[in-house]
Amino acid sequence: MTDPLRVLLLTSKLSPAAGGLAVSVPGLAHSIDPLPDMEMHVVGTLDPGNPAAAQGWGPRVQGFDVKGPLAGQYAPGMAPAIAALVPDLVDVQGIWTYPSMANLRHARRTGTPYLVTPRGMLDPWARKNSAWKKKIAGALFEQAHLKGALALRATAKMEAQHFRDMGLTNPIAVVPNGLNLPDLAPRTDGALRSILFLSRIHPKKGVDFLLRSWAALQAEFPGWEIVIAGIDENGHEAELKALTQKLCLPRVRFVGEAHGAAKEALYRDADLFVLPTYAENFGLVVAEALAQETPVITTRNAPWQGLEAEGCGWWIAHEQDRLTDTLRAALSRPAADLAAMGRRGRAWVQRDFAMTQVADKMREVYLWASGRGPKPECVHD
Template identity: 75%
Template structure:
């Protein structure tokens, strides 16, 4: 799939964001990568391209990933993301710079081979996939990829991008010595959604429904608290992964938990409304390199509880949430504290959160920083302040 002919303004820096599945099933990448592609492309001197694979369950979703999108069918198991047409396509596109989004699948091998064949520069944005928890998940498959191509791919990259200092430290802990650009993800600050009337106040979880996200901790805490807070409910939204939603539904039934709603996959205005209607957002995660859903919740003035496995110490610093260890008792006690707050107190916290997001995580700021990083990696600019050796 190509929305515009390959080959455009040769004087501009031609950047390729190379990834795998171009679909909402990619999780946070489905927001951050298209946002980055579209926002940088609006700046002078850069032409942004996105290349990845088609999701057989949602092939049309690829169209929105960038101003120029190239999407290819996968052959064989989906897990490997083997798309043989990708090799020729990247050669024909001849980008000045490749920025690889994510790890462990065929696009990494395509990137490495292209760089060795042409000598052209590339950088890697691992998107949390070097987090210790993530590396332990399906560890044997990643070990094979590590030996086959990913170790060399990482070592030979001219730079790595981390979205927070915590992620940068993960790179160093693995022995990677590449320069690191620390640039957060950004969002286009949405208008505040119009809240709907509800008899219940709500605790919202919205992310991929995967055991990594720690939803069991939330439901276990709710088991201890629901009788004391009869005017609250728990809303669980997101894409089900590996049947984990069924496991959570079984837990709800086993514990006879009242006022728990599973609302499925949500996007666009429906997602913004869920954030806005919630009185509290909870992400009891085992690991996040960034956690874009935290920014999205704060942007709708919803205070947040998340764990120290995500880089959100600023929730405490800016008075818009709680940053706690992933511990069942601590989550339960923190939830009790939060649910006991007057509505006005939580609303004030949410307002502070939106102000923080507007100041620190705007898509325009991120686009400018990443354009400077891309120019530097491609040899067309000086080293930005965001880059550390």
């Protein structure tokens, strides 16, 4: 009998500070590991402010302290751990930091095949952000690391095109992120109906666009408020609060980061979810909102064109007037219409983004990449 395939998910920031990776990577590890021919391991770096969070990232997790600047994620204990684990296959989650270098060195020394899942870090907006740092990292290790990958994983066709636009010729596995559908709690009726933003509070997410549109609309919709939730990155929340005061927006609440049941309650109690983003490789928060029967507005910088085809939201150009007009149209709809849109959204997530389906697809990709199975249909040359 063949031993289970030992797959290593190699990443950094084993904590909620990793954003969407803190949901997608643990979900992947926990969903694939029960399959009889799979054995999933996670190796990453510890968040000095929340080291205990690492243990929830998978059935077998090793986390290591970062030495030096946090931006580089240099963890000297990581390379020996990879060597001791002797994985059959490595899937690197995220790029531009030390885990990529450690994996490249391990692959060159042992010949271990590996995949790279960039997690949105190759989209045009991300490449321009801190471009000089990425240029240095690219020259030192990341260009070689990407080119040497047996395949790249994209979570949507839009992200796969970003790979090709960069000149990468590796095979690409297009597999979306998955979601375990939560049970639905009763909705809580508040004094005001709510528009929710929930994600990292970062300039990339375009929250300032939402606030400016709300400044034009708040007088028309006195029964609504905006709720802004998420982890503050680099003090951006203070900038948004200052903008809120400048625009005289009394019905905007900043509620901080939320996880677990508290996060689910925010989605569930919202009447509308808005992600006015500049760039997303997938946008897991969109799927999470739909899973709670909350309709969505997001931009065409996120790969969610199906919102309109499935009748559960709006997919719009990243333009101020377009967002304002779309919000006005959405808030003018009867509550029953928005509720029906939300129900259609949950049905779509259950049909196309269930974690069990994603686990099966990634199992096929891993078996193929390790030479134990045929090439899956989701892999494109």
